[in-house]
Structure formats: structure tokens, C-alpha cells
Amino acid sequence: MSRQIRIVVDAMGGDNAPDVTVRGAVEALKVSEKIAIILTGRTNDIQKELEKYTYDKERIRIVHAEDVIGFDEPPVMAIRKKKDSSIVVGMNLVKRGEADAFVSAGSTGAILVGGQFVVGRIKGIERAPLAPLIPTAKGASLLIDCGANVDARASHLVQFARMGSIYMEHVAGVKNPRVAIVNIGAEEEKGNILVKETYPLLKECTDINFVGSIEARDIPKGNADVIVCEAFVGNVILKLYEGLASTLLKEVKKGLMSTLRSKIGALLIKPALKKTMKEFMGADQGGAPLLGLNGLVVKAHGSSSSEDIKQAIIQCIQFNEEEINEKIKENLTTE
Amino acid sequence: MSRQIRIVVDAMGGDNAPDVTVRGAVEALKVSEKIAIILTGRTNDIQKELEKYTYDKERIRIVHAEDVIGFDEPPVMAIRKKKDSSIVVGMNLVKRGEADAFVSAGSTGAILVGGQFVVGRIKGIERAPLAPLIPTAKGASLLIDCGANVDARASHLVQFARMGSIYMEHVAGVKNPRVAIVNIGAEEEKGNILVKETYPLLKECTDINFVGSIEARDIPKGNADVIVCEAFVGNVILKLYEGLASTLLKEVKKGLMSTLRSKIGALLIKPALKKTMKEFMGADQGGAPLLGLNGLVVKAHGSSSSEDIKQAIIQCIQFNEEEINEKIKENLTTE
Numbered sequence: 001m002s003r004q005i006r007i008v009v010d011a012m013g014g015d016n017a018p019d020v021t022v023r024g025a026v027e028a029l030k031v032s033e034k035i036a037i038i039l040t041g042r043t044n045d046i047q048k049e050l051e052k053y054t055y056d057k058e059r060i061r062i063v064h065a066e067d068v069i070g071f072d073e074p075p076v077m078a079i080r081k082k083k084d085s086s087i088v089v090g091m092n093l094v095k096r097g098e099a100d101a102f103v104s105a106g107s108t109g110a111i112l113v114g115g116q117f118v119v120g121r122i123k124g125i126e127r128a129p130l131a132p133l134i135p136t137a138k139g140a141s142l143l144i145d146c147g148a149n150v151d152a153r154a155s156h157l158v159q160f161a162r163m164g165s166i167y168m169e170h171v172a173g174v175k176n177p178r179v180a181i182v183n184i185g186a187e188e189e190k191g192n193i194l195v196k197e198t199y200p201l202l203k204e205c206t207d208i209n210f211v212g213s214i215e216a217r218d219i220p221k222g223n224a225d226v227i228v229c230e231a232f233v234g235n236v237i238l239k240l241y242e243g244l245a246s247t248l249l250k251e252v253k254k255g256l257m258s259t260l261r262s263k264i265g266a267l268l269i270k271p272a273l274k275k276t277m278k279e280f281m282g283a284d285q286g287g288a289p290l291l292g293l294n295g296l297v298v299k300a301h302g303s304s305s306s307e308d309i310k311q312a313i314i315q316c317i318q319f320n321e322e323e324i325n326e327k328i329k330e331n332l333t334t335e
Numbered sequence: 336m337s338r339q340i341r342i343v344v345d346a347m348g349g350d351n352a353p354d355v356t357v358r359g360a361v362e363a364l365k366v367s368e369k370i371a372i373i374l375t376g377r378t379n380d381i382q383k384e385l386e387k388y389t390y391d392k393e394r395i396r397i398v399h400a401e402d403v404i405g406f407d408e409p410p411v412m413a414i415r416k417k418k419d420s421s422i423v424v425g426m427n428l429v430k431r432g433e434a435d436a437f438v439s440a441g442s443t444g445a446i447l448v449g450g451q452f453v454v455g456r457i458k459g460i461e462r463a464p465l466a467p468l469i470p471t472a473k474g475a476s477l478l479i480d481c482g483a484n485v486d487a488r489a490s491h492l493v494q495f496a497r498m499g500s501i502y503m504e505h506v507a508g509v510k511n512p513r514v515a516i517v518n519i520g521a522e523e524e525k526g527n528i529l530v531k532e533t534y535p536l537l538k539e540c541t542d543i544n545f546v547g548s549i550e551a552r553d554i555p556k557g558n559a560d561v562i563v564c565e566a567f568v569g570n571v572i573l574k575l576y577e578g579l580a581s582t583l584l585k586e587v588k589k590g591l592m593s594t595l596r597s598k599i600g601a602l603l604i605k606p607a608l609k610k611t612m613k614e615f616m617g618a619d620q621g622g623a624p625l626l627g628l629n630g631l632v633v634k635a636h637g638s639s640s641s642e643d644i645k646q647a648i649i650q651c652i653q654f655n656e657e658e659i660n661e662k663i664k665e666n667l668t669t670e
Contacts, residue, residue, distance in 0.1 A: 048524055217574075220582035243551060248555075262603060265604035271597070
């Protein structure tokens with residue numbers, strides 16, 4: 001058997017911690033023999049949850065952390081002050097090489113800051129982008145960057161494109177992934193200063209399959225596998241996706257309650273509609289990787305279910321086995 | 336009776352010109368006695384369409400323009416070279432004071448360039464933003480700017496906020512419209528350089544109801560009436576709106592065809608679903624104004640129906656009667 005993959009799970013992170021985080025961890029153990037899990041957080045709380053399940057006690061252990069970082073705390077301050085929080089303690093395990101990956105459904109800001117300052121970037125990587133998968137008509141595309149570091153430079157975007165391409169090829173299994181840059185028109189001369197500067201650099205990259213610009217209207221169609229953009233724009237795309245899908249669904253539901261005929265129809269379509277929405281919106285695989293770090297950090301939704309946490313953990317196996325960080329080092333940092 | 340409002344309609348603009356443009360113009364005449372219409376384009380083609388209808392011949396006339404600017408022509412070159420195009424001829428009528436407004440479903444790029452260089456900006460206005468209405472759960476919000484001039488400065492965004500506020504209050508009839516700036520978090524210290532610079536300036540404006548930042552996920556909820564952003568971001572929001580709504584609807588339809596039960600349900604809900612989608616996506620009132628110009632320019636969708644063209648024309652009445660340009664001059668250019 002190959003070496004064990006050691007994954008830290010922030011037991012205290014997310015709206016429904018620690019019950020869903022612990023359950024997700026226990027369920028992930030059953031999926032693969034290869035993983036061992038370290039739960040960070042308050043030992044008593046975690047122990048109480050663990051007692052509900054039967055599991056391989058050799059493969060799960062607790063590392064105590066007294067503090068929890070809340071969703072409303074200023075991230076930089078929280079990471080600096082709360083050394084004994086489940087996030088900082090967990091990230092330090094990765095930093096010291098005692099674990100390979102860290103999964104958390106806690107504060108996005110704190111995870112991004114902690115990723116950069118506790119785990120640290122791979123030497124030569126200028127920025128660590130947050131890269132969620134977003135649903136499309138053809139499956140899912142990687143939206144890179146959606147992090148907190150806005151006002152990126154062209155060189156950052158080029159690294160995002162190359163890291164995103166490696167991730168999609170080796171973790172998501174998309175052969176020769178199509179890389180596109182978000183733009184306001186299809187032509188090369190279109191765009192803002194940043195895009196105009198980045199476009200020719202991406203064209204020169206021989207290690208990616210650059211297909212040019214993508215307009216926002218074509219993103220949901222799945223016209224590219226890796227969608228490169230600056231974090232402000234990425235954040236707008238990601239959040240508008242969520243917001244618009246949710247509003248549209250609410251409007252449709254409201255509309256269906258308007259007549260007796262449509263009410264009956266609504267009952268009949270309910271299972272199919274639910275399935276479609278779940279398939280479409282559920283393409284995010286439980287968590288978004290923060291790429292380019294010395295180790296893997298995965299950010300799961302604050303509202304994650306135990307299934308989401310499980311998926312986020314499983315994602316780390318592929319990342320580790322495919323040696324993504326080694327590939328990033330080889331391809332991006334040896335120039 | 337008050338003075339006639341003279342509206343130029345680009346008879347040749349759009350996917351279905353000149354039949355829908357001419358029909359839209361004739362239908363608009365019936366809605367209001369106040370308007371007179373000038374159709375620009377090829378006289379013979381227009382005449383042939385006009386012959387299909389009965390209308391008040393005193394209130395509609397043709398100004399011949401031999402050329403048409405296509406959707407795929409580089410805008411700056413097209414406006415410069417095609418002096419005898421329906422767009423340039425029509426805009427010159429507005430520039431010379433022979434008409435009050437110009438409506439076109441033609442090339443967005445050409446309309447934006449022509450607006451700036453043929454019609455010209457109001458003195459003191461730094462940029463003319465394109466401001467479409469986008470649908471929300473509460474009705475519609477003005478998204479300003481979605482034009483072609485990216486990389487805006489803070490002072491531009493402040494003018495957009497103030498012009499947008501005047502438009503929403505006096506044309507859309509929203510009392511004391513809530514103005515928000517698109518951001519990646521709700522807090523004042525969040526954002527990119529541009530947003531951080533603009534935010535305090537908006538806070539200082541005493542003539543608008545600035546409510547702070549809006550995250551993209553809250554735009555479809557209708558949490559603000561005027562959504563201020565730089566044109567690159569506005570373009571992404573506008574096009575993602577279109578693209579995501581269309582993809583989601585397609586996925587839902589496909590899902591409904593998956594079982595016999597849902598197929599029957601689909602038949603029953605069809606009218607209600609269609610009505611909902613029409614109500615939700617049809618909030619754009621036919622056209623988007625290009626604000627801050629010496630006259631009004633309205634950009635209608637390339638795929639406009641005659642009803643859309645009619646709505647775009649009617650929109651010009653309110654704009655003219657409420658003396659929006661005078662209000663912009665008074666409020667924005669006397670400092």
C-alpha cells in the first residue's frame with residue numbers, strides 16, 4: 001500500500017460544526033483506506049461526536065485547539081491573534097509537514113489569510129488563488145481566482161491559468177483543458193488594461209491549451225474548462241451564480257403556485273426539478289482548492305453538509321496522488 | 336399640447352430590421368400623440384414596410400441613409416467611415432438639435448462610439464455610461480456602467496451614481512433610489528483600489544441615497560435600485576445574467592423531459608413558467624439609455640421585437656418630459 005495521506009479537518013469550521021464535520025470525516029474514512037484524519041478543535045466536543053460512530057480508531061485522531069475563528073472576525077487579526085484556533089493549529093500541521101492537506105468550512109477570509117501566511121506559498125508562486133468549480137451545461141469549470149487578493153497583475157493571471165490547467169487535467173480528469181480569460185468581447189484587442197496585457201502572455205504559454213477570451217454569457221454553457229480572471233471579477237461571477245440561480249428558482253416556484261393547473265404540474269415535476277437543480281448546482285465537489293501553497297488547503301462552503309465535507313476530503317486524495325504540487329513546482333517555478 | 340418629442344429610429348438596426356423597427360415605430364405613434372418619428376435608413380426599404388400600415392403621416396418621416404453598419408464591423412472605423420449610415424445620419428440629427436432622441440437595435444459598439452463622438456457628451460460629464468435595467472425579485476435595477484469604456488476612475492463612478500439616481504427617480508419612478516457599489520464584501524474597507532477610492536466619495540454625495548456595497552449575490556434580490564460598477568464588471572454581470580438564466584432554463588426543460596410524470600407536469604406548468612420567465616427577464620423596458628449625452632441615445636437589443644422597439648421609443652418620452660438632461664446639467668456640472 002502506498003503512503004498514507006494525512007488530512008486535517010477543521011472540526012469547528014462551518015455553520016453546523018462539529019457534528020457535520022466529524023460525521024463527514026468518519027464517512028470519508030470508509031471511502032478510502034489511504035487516508036488518515038486529524039481533527040482540530042475542542043477535544044471534548046469532538047469526542048462527543050465521535051462516540052456516535054464506529055470507525056477505524058487507528059486512522060483518526062484529535063489535535064486540541066481551544067479557540068474558534070468566527071465568520072465575522074477580521075481575518076488578518078484573527079489568524080495573528082488566535083494561535084490556538086482550529087484553523088491555525090490545523091494549518092501549522094500542514095506547514096510542519098505533519099499533514100498533507102487541510103479542509104475547513106470556516107471563515108473564507110481566515111482560510112485565505114492563513115493559507116498565505118501560515119501554510120505559505122510554493123517558492124516562485126506569486127499568489128495563491130482560490131479556485132472553485134462552477135456548474136455548467138457540460139459539467140463544471142474551474143473559476144480561478146475568487147480569492148481576496150484583488151488588483152492582480154498579468155503575471156499572476158498567467159500563473160493562475162497554468163495552475164488551473166494542471167488541476168483540471170489531473171484532479172478533475174479533463175484532458176487538455178481549454179483555458180480562457182474572462183473578457184467583454186471575443187476579439188484579442190478587447191478588454192481592460194489587465195486583460196490586454198495578459199492575453200498575449202497566455203498565447204505564448206506552450207503548456208496550456210489557451211482558447212482565447214470568454215464572455216460571461218458563455219461561461220454557463222461550459223465553453224472553457226479553466227476560466228481565468230482577476231479575483232474581484234471572479235468573486236462577482238461566483239456570487240452572481242449563486243444569487244441568480246436562487247432568485248430564479250424562487251420566482252419559478254412562486255409562478256408555479258399561481259394557478260391550480262400549475263400547482264398540480266408543480267407536484268408532478270418536483271422530483272425531476274430537484275434532481276436537475278442538484279445536478280447543476282452540486283458540481284462544486286464539496287470544496288474549492290487554494291492553489292500554489294506548500295500543501296493543500298480546501299475551502300468548503302460554510303453551510304456544508306457531512307457529504308460535502310466528505311467530498312472535500314476525498315478531493316485531497318486525488319490532489320495528493322497526482323502530486324499536483326510537484327507538477328506546479330516543475331512547470332511553474334523552474335524558469 | 337406641449338412641444339412634440341422628435342425621436343429618431345434607426346430603421347436598419349437589429350437582426351430583424353427594417354420590418355420590426357418600422358412596425359415598432361408605427362405602434363409607438365398610437366401610444367402617444369406627443370411623439371414624431373424620423374426613420375433613418377434606405378428609403379425604399381422603409382417605404383415598403385410603411386405601406387403595410389395606416390398611421391398619421393404627419394408624424395413620421397424618412398431621412399435617407401444609404402449605408403448600414405454591421406454587427407461585426409470595428410465600431411470606431413465604422414462610425415468614422417460610414418457617414419451615410421443609418422446610425423451616423425440619425426445621431427447627427429440629434430447633434431444638430433433636429434431630434435431629441437435616437438433609438439437603435441444596431442451594433443452596440445457603434446452606438447457607444449457614435450454616442451460619444453457624434454452626439455457628444457454634456458459639458459462636464461467625463462464619460463457616458465450605458466445603463467440597462469436588469470431584472471430582480473423586486474422589479475428592476477439600473478446597472479451602470481455596461482459600456483465599452485473600461486478602466487474607469489473614481490470620479491467617473493461618482494458621476495454614474497448620480498446620473499443613475501436621477502434616471503431611476505424620474506424615468507423609472509423609484510422614489511429616493513438606493514444606490515450601491517458592486518463589491519466583494521459588505522464592509523467599507525473591502526474592495527479593489529477603484530472601489531476603495533470611490534466608496535468614501537459616494538458617502539459624501541448629499542444628492543444620492545448611498546446604501547454602501549452590494550455583493551453580486553444580492554443583486555438579483557433587488558437590494559439596490561442603482562448598481563454602480565466599472566464597465567468591465569458591469570458587462571460581466573449583464574452577460575452572466577443572460578447566459579445563466581438561459582442555461583438554467585434549458586437544464587430545467589431537459590430535466591422535465593426525463594420521466595413520464597415530469598413530462599405531464601411540464602405540460603401543466605408551461606403557461607405559468609413562461610409567464611414567470613417573461614415577467615422576470617422582460618424587465619428591461621426595451622432598451623438601455625446611454626446617459627450624459629447631448630440628447631438621448633437608447634440601445635435596444637439586437638434581437639428586439641417590434642414591441643421592444645416601441646417600448647424603447649416610449650421610454651424617450653418620459654426622459655424628455657422629465658428633462659433628465661437638464662437635471663444632469665444642474666446637479667452634476669455646476670460644481
